[in-house]
Amino acid sequence: xxxxxxxxxxxxxxxxxxxACSRRGTQLTELRRKVLGLVLDSDRPAGAYDxxxxxxxxxxxxxxxxxxxALDFLLEQGLIHKVERLSAFVGCIHRHADDHDHPHAxxxxxxxxxxxxxxxxxxxxxxxxxxxxxxxxxxxxRATVEAEGVCAACxxxxxxxxxxx
Amino acid sequence: xxxxxxxxxxxxxxxxxxxACSRRGTQLTELRRKVLGLVLDSDRPAGAYDxxxxxxxxxxxxxxxxxxxALDFLLEQGLIHKVERLSAFVGCIHRHADDHDHPHAxxxxxxxxxxxxxxxxxxxxxxxxxxxxxxxxxxxxRATVEAEGVCAACxxxxxxxxxxx
DNA sequence: CCGCCACTGCTACGTTATAACCTGAACGAG
DNA sequence: CTCGTTCAGGTTATAACGTAGCAGTGGCGG
Numbered sequence: 287x288x289x290x291x292x293x294x295x296x297x298x299x300x301x302x303x304x305x306a307c308s309r310r311g312t313q314l315t316e317l318r319r320k321v322l323g324l325v326l327d328s329d330r331p332a333g334a335y336d337x338x339x340x341x342x343x344x345x346x347x348x349x350x351x352x353x354x355x356a357l358d359f360l361l362e363q364g365l366i367h368k369v370e371r372l373s374a375f376v377g378c379i380h381r382h383a384d385d386h387d388h389p390h391a392x393x394x395x396x397x398x399x400x401x402x403x404x405x406x407x408x409x410x411x412x413x414x415x416x417x418x419x420x421x422x423x424x425x426x427x428r429a430t431v432e433a434e435g436v437c438a439a440c441x442x443x444x445x446x447x448x449x450x451x
Numbered sequence: 452x453x454x455x456x457x458x459x460x461x462x463x464x465x466x467x468x469x470x471a472c473s474r475r476g477t478q479l480t481e482l483r484r485k486v487l488g489l490v491l492d493s494d495r496p497a498g499a500y501d502x503x504x505x506x507x508x509x510x511x512x513x514x515x516x517x518x519x520x521a522l523d524f525l526l527e528q529g530l531i532h533k534v535e536r537l538s539a540f541v542g543c544i545h546r547h548a549d550d551h552d553h554p555h556a557x558x559x560x561x562x563x564x565x566x567x568x569x570x571x572x573x574x575x576x577x578x579x580x581x582x583x584x585x586x587x588x589x590x591x592x593r594a595t596v597e598a599e600g601v602c603a604a605c606x607x608x609x610x611x612x613x614x615x616x
Numbered sequence: 617c618c619g620c621c622a623c624t625g626c627t628a629c630g631t632t633a634t635a636a637c638c639t640g641a642a643c644g645a646g
Numbered sequence: 647c648t649c650g651t652t653c654a655g656g657t658t659a660t661a662a663c664g665t666a667g668c669a670g671t672g673g674c675g676g
Contacts, residue, residue: 313653313654315654315655317654317655318654333631333632334631334632334633335631335632347656347657348656349656349657349658350632350633350634351633351634351635351655351656351657352655352656352657354632354633354634355654355655356655359654370535370536370597371535371595373631373632373633373663391596391598393583395584395587395589397589398592404587404589406583406587408579408580408583410579410582410583411576411579411580411583413579414573414575414576414578414579415573415576415596415598417575418558418571418573418575418576419560419598419600421573422560422569422571422602422603423602423603423606424560424562424569424598424600424601424602424603425600425601425602425606426598426599426600427563427599427600427601428598428599428600429596429597429598429599430536430596430597431580431594431595431596431597432535432594432595432596432597433556433580433584433589433591433592433593433594434591434592434593434594435584435589435590435591435592435593436589436590436592437587437588437589437590438587438588438589441588441590478622478623480622480623480624482623482624483623498662498663499662499663499664500662500663512624512625512626513625514625514626514627515663515664515665516624516625516626516664516665516666517624517625517626519663519664519665520623520624538632538662538663538664
């Protein structure tokens, strides 16, 4: 039971993340671990101030920079992504392969009904993007794809309803 | 010389935009025209408050909602795009075809050296995206692709320099 | 004349993000 | 050991981005 209060799955991911960090010579401190846990435990994208509120339950004195610094670290480590359209954060689904070198495009499907975000990893999109950039002489560093629409679960519901809580 | 103070090219685009709006039964009012002109005349993405400052020069009493309402209108009309990563706005390059129906993905190449943003229109990326969404049963409504990197002009410069002003 | 609608003015506020400065712990070099 | 350095985090304040809500005005159809 590493950090109590998180689901089994989240705890497992936290352990992986911790390992990945130490392999890279960075540390997943207790604070960063808590923030990462909060992000992973949420089934929706989490806003920085939501995280801050939740963090305060177990970490009195937390302020905006507390959360933002942790989030910056987690972003650098590739453990989370930011969904720009929502100003919110989600866990990264990728195995934390150490091939940190050649960047993949983060791709999100954002459901406007239920608010859930699914990260996908589509090679076709990636390849198309790399080629399009090259065509314009653009040196691609990283990219994000954010698609809005209705997820399969919500599309199956009567209009007006939304899947999940 | 419709609205003075804008470049030839911008004025031409404004005329087109005006026509496109009236064809759709909406109006490009003087205020909206000015805001659109400011966006088009800028060679970098323009933040809402930048626009507000510039707008105030010729339009006293402008407040945040003044600009945001105009921007919302222009976004709805497809005359501008928002670059989420920058919280800033750029003119849309597309001919304002009236096939407003099936949405294209806005695709941006953002240069981290000079700050310029190039909109591209890559069919491959679009197709890959549509297919990826369909594969997950996701009903795609709209999407944006934001790629960061170094543009051709900046890549040709000595490191540390940036192309353009 | 009246009510409706689209547009704008204006005040205030909510939300998101960062600057700047300080403390303390860990650690290697001299 | 003790100094400098680096990294993590605390604390205060403020910048930057965005919206709610209400009031006024002017056109236009009934």
